[in-house]
Amino acid sequence: MTNSVSEVNVALLGLGVVGTGVAKVLIQDSNYLQSVYGKPFILKHILVNDLNKQRDSFIPQDIITNSLEDVLNDDNINTVIEVIGGTGTAYTAVKSALQNGTSVVTANKELIAKFGPELRTIAQSSGAQLLYEASTAAAIPVISSLRTQLSGNKIKSIRGIINGTSNYIVSQMASSNAKFQDALREAQDLGYAESDPANDIEGTDALYKICILATLAFGVDIKPEDVYKEGITQLEPQDFSMAAELGYAIKHLGICEVSDDQLMIRVHPSLIPTSEMLSKVDQVYNAIEIDGNLSGKIVLHGQGAGQDATTSAIIGDLLSIKANNESTASRSTNGPALKDIKSLITKYYIRISVTNEPGVLAKISTILGELNISIASVIQKDGTQSTEVAELIITTYRASEEDLQNALKQIKMLPVVRTINTILRIED
Amino acid sequence: MTNSVSEVNVALLGLGVVGTGVAKVLIQDSNYLQSVYGKPFILKHILVNDLNKQRDSFIPQDIITNSLEDVLNDDNINTVIEVIGGTGTAYTAVKSALQNGTSVVTANKELIAKFGPELRTIAQSSGAQLLYEASTAAAIPVISSLRTQLSGNKIKSIRGIINGTSNYIVSQMASSNAKFQDALREAQDLGYAESDPANDIEGTDALYKICILATLAFGVDIKPEDVYKEGITQLEPQDFSMAAELGYAIKHLGICEVSDDQLMIRVHPSLIPTSEMLSKVDQVYNAIEIDGNLSGKIVLHGQGAGQDATTSAIIGDLLSIKANNESTASRSTNGPALKDIKSLITKYYIRISVTNEPGVLAKISTILGELNISIASVIQKDGTQSTEVAELIITTYRASEEDLQNALKQIKMLPVVRTINTILRIED
Numbered sequence: 001m002t003n004s005v006s007e008v009n010v011a012l013l014g015l016g017v018v019g020t021g022v023a024k025v026l027i028q029d030s031n032y033l034q035s036v037y038g039k040p041f042i043l044k045h046i047l048v049n050d051l052n053k054q055r056d057s058f059i060p061q062d063i064i065t066n067s068l069e070d071v072l073n074d075d076n077i078n079t080v081i082e083v084i085g086g087t088g089t090a091y092t093a094v095k096s097a098l099q100n101g102t103s104v105v106t107a108n109k110e111l112i113a114k115f116g117p118e119l120r121t122i123a124q125s126s127g128a129q130l131l132y133e134a135s136t137a138a139a140i141p142v143i144s145s146l147r148t149q150l151s152g153n154k155i156k157s158i159r160g161i162i163n164g165t166s167n168y169i170v171s172q173m174a175s176s177n178a179k180f181q182d183a184l185r186e187a188q189d190l191g192y193a194e195s196d197p198a199n200d201i202e203g204t205d206a207l208y209k210i211c212i213l214a215t216l217a218f219g220v221d222i223k224p225e226d227v228y229k230e231g232i233t234q235l236e237p238q239d240f241s242m243a244a245e246l247g248y249a250i251k252h253l254g255i256c257e258v259s260d261d262q263l264m265i266r267v268h269p270s271l272i273p274t275s276e277m278l279s280k281v282d283q284v285y286n287a288i289e290i291d292g293n294l295s296g297k298i299v300l301h302g303q304g305a306g307q308d309a310t311t312s313a314i315i316g317d318l319l320s321i322k323a324n325n326e327s328t329a330s331r332s333t334n335g336p337a338l339k340d341i342k343s344l345i346t347k348y349y350i351r352i353s354v355t356n357e358p359g360v361l362a363k364i365s366t367i368l369g370e371l372n373i374s375i376a377s378v379i380q381k382d383g384t385q386s387t388e389v390a391e392l393i394i395t396t397y398r399a400s401e402e403d404l405q406n407a408l409k410q411i412k413m414l415p416v417v418r419t420i421n422t423i424l425r426i427e428d
Numbered sequence: 429m430t431n432s433v434s435e436v437n438v439a440l441l442g443l444g445v446v447g448t449g450v451a452k453v454l455i456q457d458s459n460y461l462q463s464v465y466g467k468p469f470i471l472k473h474i475l476v477n478d479l480n481k482q483r484d485s486f487i488p489q490d491i492i493t494n495s496l497e498d499v500l501n502d503d504n505i506n507t508v509i510e511v512i513g514g515t516g517t518a519y520t521a522v523k524s525a526l527q528n529g530t531s532v533v534t535a536n537k538e539l540i541a542k543f544g545p546e547l548r549t550i551a552q553s554s555g556a557q558l559l560y561e562a563s564t565a566a567a568i569p570v571i572s573s574l575r576t577q578l579s580g581n582k583i584k585s586i587r588g589i590i591n592g593t594s595n596y597i598v599s600q601m602a603s604s605n606a607k608f609q610d611a612l613r614e615a616q617d618l619g620y621a622e623s624d625p626a627n628d629i630e631g632t633d634a635l636y637k638i639c640i641l642a643t644l645a646f647g648v649d650i651k652p653e654d655v656y657k658e659g660i661t662q663l664e665p666q667d668f669s670m671a672a673e674l675g676y677a678i679k680h681l682g683i684c685e686v687s688d689d690q691l692m693i694r695v696h697p698s699l700i701p702t703s704e705m706l707s708k709v710d711q712v713y714n715a716i717e718i719d720g721n722l723s724g725k726i727v728l729h730g731q732g733a734g735q736d737a738t739t740s741a742i743i744g745d746l747l748s749i750k751a752n753n754e755s756t757a758s759r760s761t762n763g764p765a766l767k768d769i770k771s772l773i774t775k776y777y778i779r780i781s782v783t784n785e786p787g788v789l790a791k792i793s794t795i796l797g798e799l800n801i802s803i804a805s806v807i808q809k810d811g812t813q814s815t816e817v818a819e820l821i822i823t824t825y826r827a828s829e830e831d832l833q834n835a836l837k838q839i840k841m842l843p844v845v846r847t848i849n850t851i852l853r854i855e856d
Contacts, residue, residue: 025580025722036579133577139723141569141577148576149561149569151464152453152743277729280708294453294740295567298730301705302723312722315580322750 008037010318011045011071013093014083015064018107018134019046020056021311022081027058037319045071047084047093072096079321081314082106087114094119094130101126105317107134107310113208117221129321134313136209137162137286137304144320145300146216146290153292155217157257159427162209164284164304165193165200166232166252170269171282174240174249180233192284202231203252203267210254213288214265218258220335222265228341230268239351239422242379242393243271246349249279250424263336264344271349271426277301344401347376347426349393352411353418356390360416364392367414371407373399389418395426436465438746439473439499441521442511443492446535446562447474448484449739450509455486465747473499475512475521500524507749509742510534515542522547522558529554533745535562535738541636545649557749562741564637565590565714565732572748573728574644574718581720583645585685587855590637592712592732593621593628594660594680598697599710602668602677608661620712630659631680631695638682641716642693646686648763650693656769658696667779667850670807670821671699674777677707678852691764692772699777699854705729772829775804775854777821780839781846784818788844792820795842799835801827817846823854 010026012019026033026043034040046064055064065071068089071080080097082104084090090111094104099122106112112119112132123130133143137160146155161167165187172183184201187193199205207229211222232252243250248271256265272279277299281287286304291297303309354360365375374397381391396404404423411417438454440447454461454471462468474492483492493499496517499508508525510532512518518539522532527550534540540547540560551558561571565588574583589595593615600611612629615621627633635657639650660680671678676699684693700707705727709715714732719725731737782788793803802825809819824832832851839845 029580032582033580139578139720140726141573144577145569145573148748149572149744150567150740151747152457152461153740154460277708280705292567292740294736294743296731296734296737298568298728300726300728302726306724308722309724312578312581312720315722316577319579320576 007040007042008078009042009044009076010079010081011047011074011077012043012081012083013047013068013071013090014085015046015048015055015059016083017307018310018314019083020059021307022083022314023059024056025311025315027060033315033319041318044074044077047071068093072100077102079103079105079318081318082108083314084108085110087111091115095122098122098126098128098130101128103129103131103321105131105134105314107132107314109135109205109208109212113211113224116212116215131317131320132212133317134310136212137288137300137302138306138309139312139316140286140288140300140302140304141316142213142288142290142300143216144316145298146213150290150292150295150298153294155258156291156293157255158210158213158217158288158290159278160206160210160213160254160286160288161251161278161281162254162286162288162304163200163203163206163252164286165197166206167281167286168192168284169201170232170235170240170250170252173235173237174244177237177241179237180235201233203229206252206254207267210256210265210267213254214256214263217256217290218263218335220263220338222338226338228266228268232269234422235269236421238381238391239424242351242381243349245379246271246377246395247274248272248426249274251278251281253278253427255427258336261336262339264339264341266341266344269424271424273428342400342402342405344425345398346401347398347428348396348404349422349424349426350396350420351422352392352394352420353389354392355416355418356388357416361392363414363416364394364411367407367410368396371399371403373403373407391421435468435470436506437470437472437504438507438509439475439502439505440471440509440511441475441496441499441518442513443474443476443483443487444511445735446738446742447511448487449735450511450742451487452484453739453743455488461743461747469746472502472505475499496521500528505530507531507533507746509746510536511742512536513538515539519543523550526550526554526556526558529556531557531559531749533559533562533742535560535742537563537633537636537640541639541652544640544643559745559748560640561745562738564640565716565728565730566734566737567740567744568714568716568728568730568732569744570641570716570718570728571644572744573726574641578718578720578723578726581722583686584719584721585683586638586641586645586716586718587706588634588638588641588682588714588716589679589706589709590682590714590716590732591628591631591634591680592714593625594631594634595709595714596620596712597629598660598663598668598678598680601663601665602672605665605669607665608663629661631657634680634682635695638684638693638695641682642684642691645684645718646691646763648691648766650766654766656694656696660697662850663697664849666809666819667852670779670809671777673807674699674805674823675702676700676854677702679706679709681706681855683855686764689764690767692767692769694769694772697852699852701856704856770828770830770833772853773826774829775826775856776824776832777850777852777854778824778848779850780820780822780848781817782820783844783846784816785844789820791842791844792822792839795835795838796824799831801825801831801835819849
């Protein structure tokens with residue numbers, strides 16, 4: 001469709017920070033974009049909530065509207081860019097556009113994670129394209145690479161630091177021994193975290209993104225609510241110093257990986273060996289490691305959010321829309337079955353506060369041993385004769401999540417155990 | 429063309445290590461590739477030098493030929509994969525195929541760096557596609573990202589660790605204080621360096637790759653022989669320890685960058701602050717940092733060579749070939765003018781052996797000062813009263829390459845100066 005016309009008429013839905021960035025590039029860089037794409041992009045409509053709000057001077061007033069209906073009824077529109085967010089108006093608008101055969105570029109991770117399967121099916125039957133590079137890690141070309149250059153690979157795993165707010169907080173906790181609440185407040189002061197940070201620090205944002213990547217890589221439809229998820233709120237400063245002592249960094253990861261034709265998806269903080277690239281990704285940066293059977297591990301690193309970086313991804317998608325989507329690489333939907341977190345086999349880091357008395361370790365290690373969990377190392381902290389409470393930091397060899405959770409239940413009931421402070425999975 | 433047929437007939441030119449990897453995937457993963465692309469790839473011909481050589485058992489004998497003519501005259505071929513290397517038969521074959529309107533996927537960096545402009549012109553006029561992701565950094569999706577997702581960005585700079593052999597050697601010199609010759613021998617023993625390593629250690633391989641990336645990013649045709657190039661043979665162990673003391677890693681970089689609408693391309697070892705991702709890229713890994721006006725700095729990291737990784741890039745290109753190349757993003761060819769290295773403005777690291785006597789630094793700093801070069805730091809090594817020779821490690825503030833070279837000429841002639849050991853540019 002796009003190629004049969006001499007120009008591409010674009011409707012922009014939403015004029016927040018990202019929408020303003022997209023409008024600016026479409027208007028101010030129009031000659032440049034035309035030189036790249038071969039035909040001009042014409043911004044025809046901008047959908048807003050409030051018609052009377054003060055706008056930047058480069059926004060033409062005459063294309064501003066608050067009527068979604070008017071936009072969707074304009075048959076001249078070739079492409080809709082959706083940057084409203086959420087699953088209300090955005091869902092209605094994207095679905096209608098695709099049903100009309102109009103291609104959609106969206107930055108909306110929640111929409112794609114929750115309604116991607118339905119929207120893709122509609123797009124396939126109408127011949128429209130649905131592109132969403134901006135939904136995951138902004139300008140980092142992870143979705144386009146999975147779709148095209150890496151599409152001949154059978155993907156073994158994807159591991160991503162895909163929430164900049166969380167990564168800023170864990171970076172600060174690691175480098176300055178900050179408490180979680182203090183690091184969060186600092187992130188809020190710097191504008192890296194919202195006043196209600198729940199989506200970021202509880203892992204929901206990362207969950208949406210890893211579901212999107214898993215769907216692309218493995219051709220399966222995933223319900224975000226079926227995926228195991230932890231945030232970073234339980235982490236304490238001593239976990240970072242202990243991890244460093246053991247040779248690891250703590251990072252909040254979204255992970256999807258296939259073994260024995262079964263797919264495991266999970267979102268939680270992990271210990272990563274300091275020799276690996278992912279352990280070196282600090283501050284608000286994002287990075288995604290894709291392990292393909294041919295490519296080996298590819299790590300893509302950059303800013304995962306922000307006006308310009310998100311605009312880069314949206315404009316990149318716009319320039320990628322082809323005359324037809326027949327040859328757009330898409331994996332078969334006969335993907336692997338989804339595994340429960342209980343069947344995870346990995347190494348663990350456990351930090352426990354115990355009464356400082358003889359025989360404590362024997363009791364804990366007996367429980368672990370009975371559940372086939374072997375101890376790899378034990379470090380005791382703060383444990384002098386004069387203090388009442390000691391901390392045990394135990395790392396294990398590979399064990400099943402189910403066994404580990406059963407062991408923890410028993411350990412928790414030991415009279416000598418005060419609290420189980422932190423459980424982290426070790427990814428190496 | 430590809431989409432108007434029900435299958436894609438492929439001719440593979442070359443059956444070395446990479447050719448064998450490509451043939452294996454085309455044959456053994458044919459169902460998988462068909463599920464991704466929507467139609468099957470049929471391997472019709474494999475061009476070899478020696479018909480009688482022993483082959484892997486999965487290679488069908490009946491498609492092996494040593495006649496390039498027979499392959500090129502087969503009108504059923506839709507795509508040619510060239511993995512011969514060099515600019516002899518490879519040049520003839522790629523040119524003929526493109527003239528016939530047959531799309532070409534190649535891994536040949538020398539061919540693309542030297543003859544890319546001519547071959548692209550032929551492809552454009554015949555409607556064929558010329559794809560060469562495998563020519564630079566193997567499976568790392570740098571070329572496809574520049575072509576598509578990042579194509580709306582005005583690229584400010586690209587800096588790449590794009591020769592795995594060199595990176596292995598400098599990594600070893602940094603971590604184990606090895607001498608260049610010893611690190612090279614180790615790389616050869618491990619199969620990371622060839623018996624004649626000149627192309628890698630003298631920077632020629634990196635030169636070809638940065639020319640390819642610069643052409644894509646800036647839309648200019650570059651002659652590799654016009655580009656400033658240094659290898660790593662002059663580096664000594666003490667440069668690595670000094671760099672570390674100053675907060676830098678030494679990496680061999682290919683760099684292209686635009687300022688004031690002028691393009692500078694250069695290949696040489698550089699000091700990179702240890703806070704930057706590129707400084708953390710060790711062993712045989714490659715990484716490319718792309719700085720776009722919207723995207724910010726994106727770093728793509730992975731294996732830059734090897735059978736599987738190169739095959740990944742070739743198969744990725746094969747899956748990317750579209751029915752027509754009308755909408756393939758291509759930058760305007762009105763790119764910026766090429767600047768000479770003499771006009772480079774950067775910081776420098778200089779290591780000089782001098783006679784250990786009073787007043788030496790005054791003489792050197794007078795020369796630097798007269799040429800407007802300000803000293804940022806001076807460290808003196810091995811310089812006790814009892815030794816005759818001392819080493820001065822000088823870092824400068826930003827200065828022009830021309831001024832620096834003039835200063836060095838004068839410094840070299842000072843009677844107190846024994847040798848100028850190392851000059852490195854600092855990239856920060």
